[in-house]
Amino acid sequence: xxxxxxxxxxxRLFTLRPEDTVAAAVARFQQASREAGRRVFxxxxxxxxxxxxxxxxxxxxxxxxxxxxTHIWGEMTDLDLTGLLDAACERARPVxxxxxxxxxxxxxxxxxxxxxxxxxxIKKHVRRLPVLEQGRVVGMVYLSRVFDYLVGKLVRG
Amino acid sequence: MAVIDAKNVLRGLTVAEAMRRQVIAVHAEAPLxxxxxxxxxxxxxxxxxxxxxxxxxxxxxxTDLMGAYYAGLPLDTPGKAVMVGPPLFCHQGDSLDQxxxxxxxxxxxxxYVYDEDPRLAVGVLAYPDIVGMLYRFCTRCNRSIxxxxxxxxxxxxxxxLRVREVMTPTVETLDSGASLVEIMTALAATRLAxxxxxxxxxxxxxxxxxxxxxxxxxHRLPPETPGERIMSAPVRxxxxxxxxxxxxxxMIFWDLYRLFVIHPEDHHLVGVLSLSDxxxxxxxxxxxxxxxxxxx
Numbered sequence: 001x002x003x004x005x006x007x008x009x010x011x012r013l014f015t016l017r018p019e020d021t022v023a024a025a026v027a028r029f030q031q032a033s034r035e036a037g038r039r040v041f042x043x044x045x046x047x048x049x050x051x052x053x054x055x056x057x058x059x060x061x062x063x064x065x066x067x068x069x070t071h072i073w074g075e076m077t078d079l080d081l082t083g084l085l086d087a088a089c090e091r092a093r094p095v096x097x098x099x100x101x102x103x104x105x106x107x108x109x110x111x112x113x114x115x116x117x118x119x120x121x122i123k124k125h126v127r128r129l130p131v132l133e134q135g136r137v138v139g140m141v142y143l144s145r146v147f148d149y150l151v152g153k154l155v156r157g
Numbered sequence: 158m159a160v161i162d163a164k165n166v167l168r169g170l171t172v173a174e175a176m177r178r179q180v181i182a183v184h185a186e187a188p189l190x191x192x193x194x195x196x197x198x199x200x201x202x203x204x205x206x207x208x209x210x211x212x213x214x215x216x217x218x219x220t221d222l223m224g225a226y227y228a229g230l231p232l233d234t235p236g237k238a239v240m241v242g243p244p245l246f247c248h249q250g251d252s253l254d255q256x257x258x259x260x261x262x263x264x265x266x267x268x269y270v271y272d273e274d275p276r277l278a279v280g281v282l283a284y285p286d287i288v289g290m291l292y293r294f295c296t297r298c299n300r301s302i303x304x305x306x307x308x309x310x311x312x313x314x315x316x317x318l319r320v321r322e323v324m325t326p327t328v329e330t331l332d333s334g335a336s337l338v339e340i341m342t343a344l345a346a347t348r349l350a351x352x353x354x355x356x357x358x359x360x361x362x363x364x365x366x367x368x369x370x371x372x373x374x375x376h377r378l379p380p381e382t383p384g385e386r387i388m389s390a391p392v393r394x395x396x397x398x399x400x401x402x403x404x405x406x407x408m409i410f411w412d413l414y415r416l417f418v419i420h421p422e423d424h425h426l427v428g429v430l431s432l433s434d435x436x437x438x439x440x441x442x443x444x445x446x447x448x449x450x451x452x453x
Contacts, residue, residue: 060198067412068200072285072436075292079406087410099372100198103191 005117006110008149009131009139012036015046018053018098022064025056025097038144042128044137045101052130052137054101064092064100107132108141114149117141172256173249175290176270176280182207185214185237189225192217192236193375197368202350203267205278206240212276213269215242219367220345226374227341246271249280256282288433320404321397323438324418324428330355333362337373337387338380340365353392353417354384359425361417363388396421397428401435408432 014032016025025043032040042057065088073079107130108117117129121143131139181195182205192204196219203218217240225239247256247268256268270280329347331340333354343352344367351366365388373387394417395404404416408430418428 063198063200066200067409069285069408069412069414069432071283071289072292072432073289073405073409075289076405076436076439079402079409081406081409084410088412091412099194099375101194103194 003114004110005108005112005114005129005131005139005141008114008117008145009110009141010036010145011139013044013137013140014040015044015137016056016097018045018047018096018101020097021093022061022095022097022100023093026061044130044140045097046137050136052105052107052132053098054103055105055128055130056097056101057128060100060102061092064095065089105130109133110138114146118146118150121146170253170290171249172247172251172253172268172270172282173280175253175287176249176282177286178280180205180269180278180281182211182278183236184209185240186235188233188235189217189222189230189239190232190375193222193232193371196222197372197375202367204236205244205269205281206236206242207278212274213242213244213246213278215240216244216267217241219350219371222371222374223341223344223367226370226380227338227345229380232375232377244269244278246275246278247282248272253287257287260284285433288436292436292439318401318438319397320395320399320401320416320418320430321428323401323434324397324430325434326428328353328417328426328429330359330426331384332357333385333388335384336381337365337370337378337384340384341370341380344370351415353426354388355426361392361394361419361426363390364392364417365389392417394419395430401439404430405432405435405439408435 014028014036016028020028029040029043032043042055044052045054045056047053067088106120106124106126108120110131110133112131120129121127127143129141130137131141181199181201183192183195185206185208187206195204196202203216205213206215206217208214214237217236221239221241225234230239245259245263245265245268247259247270249270249272260266260268266284268282269278270282271277272279329343329349330353331343333356335343335354340352344350351364353364354362356362363385365384369387369389373382378387393407393411393413395407397418398421408414408416414432416430417426418430419425420427
């Protein structure tokens with residue numbers, strides 16, 4: 001089958017373990033960005049048997065950094081908050097990936113048609129889709145790669 | 158009632174203006190492990206349980222999760238087995254006062270909000286969100302206690318309030334050798350969100366919150382585990398003579414809801430300061446507002 005996930009997926013995978021800390025996860029994000037030559041905003045979480053357990057994205061890390069009680073003190077504009085972000089980062093570093101990962105994942109197979117996967121991206125508001133073959137992760141489809149692929153097709157017309 | 162109404166600075170505000178639109182929900186079959194992760198990740202005390210049509214079935218709170226841990230339920234137990242329902246709703250067009258009355262009647266701090274379909278949650282109204290709004294209104298209100306005092310003394314009293322004026326002068330403590338079971342029993346009996354563990358000399362050793370307990374549950378620690386293993390230490394304290402603004406800043410920096418208050422000389426515990434109380438006091442909230450009459 002042509003124009004399927006297989007044509008647009010990245011097969012070089014960077015993964016995390018549920019027992020990794022957030023500090024280790026962000027270091028891996030940086031490493032992955034360097035090695036893949038593009039910004040990595042989300043990473044799969046797999047167990048020892050390489051089974052997909054979840055995904056951690058930048059949004060999950062935002063949620064973790066977000067202070068819990070801003071609804072109470074957010075109106076107090078007169079307080080000096082120098083250093084607040086450093087304190088939040090300090091608290092976030094030891095948290096485990098398994099405690100903040102997203103587990104409601106939509107997965108596709110290498111045979112999923114590109115038009116079907118962009119339909120999923122639109123309807124579910126996701127930018128990346130893990131590609132599974134017989135229960136194992138074989139790739140990842142990123143919105144940016146799909147875009148490049150579609151642009152390539154569109155200009156030729 | 159009419160007199161109170163006339164004085165109410167929040168009058169005219171609706172639920173829609175104060176509610177959060179992000180409702181953290183799971184389906185009825187979602188395992189407790191996932192519900193714990195959601196409570197931790199989204200920093201909420203309650204998770205809504207919905208049917209496949211997204212109609213509200215019930216609520217699982219951190220207290221319910223702690224109860225499940227206490228009862229030894231497996232982590233794959235579905236949320237519907239421990240949820241309490243149906244949840245209480247208010248309409249997004251209701252006045253904030255009506256909603257607060259409902260909270261007060263039922264002694265709860267959270268209402269789900271519906272729009273057209275009375276079973277569909279479009280938002281959630283939590284008491285602490287209203288405390289934040291109060292700050293905005295009360296600091297500008299003519300009836301604000303601080304404004305009235307300020308007129309007398311011509312000084313910015315909000316800057317000079319001290320912790321001892323605002324704190325609750327009682328503290329629940331447990332021995333630092335207490336097990337998680339004993340801590341859960343104490344928390345269930347007191348309706349508190351966290352308990353202070355003290356050493357043999359009565360000095361603060363650590364704090365165990367409901368969040369710490371549900372994470373211990375998720376990490377499969379046996380309930381007989383000593384509390385010391387999961388407690389947050391050192392305990393964040395402040396002197397009763399500290400300025401309230403400084404204590405508030407500490408709570409914000411450490412992302413805490415409460416600070417334990419100690420005597421400046423002998424360092425023994427004299428009370429606890431909650432963020433809501435500090436915010437209400439600092440804003441000069443008076444008894445004119447219905448909202449100020451709900452115990453946090």
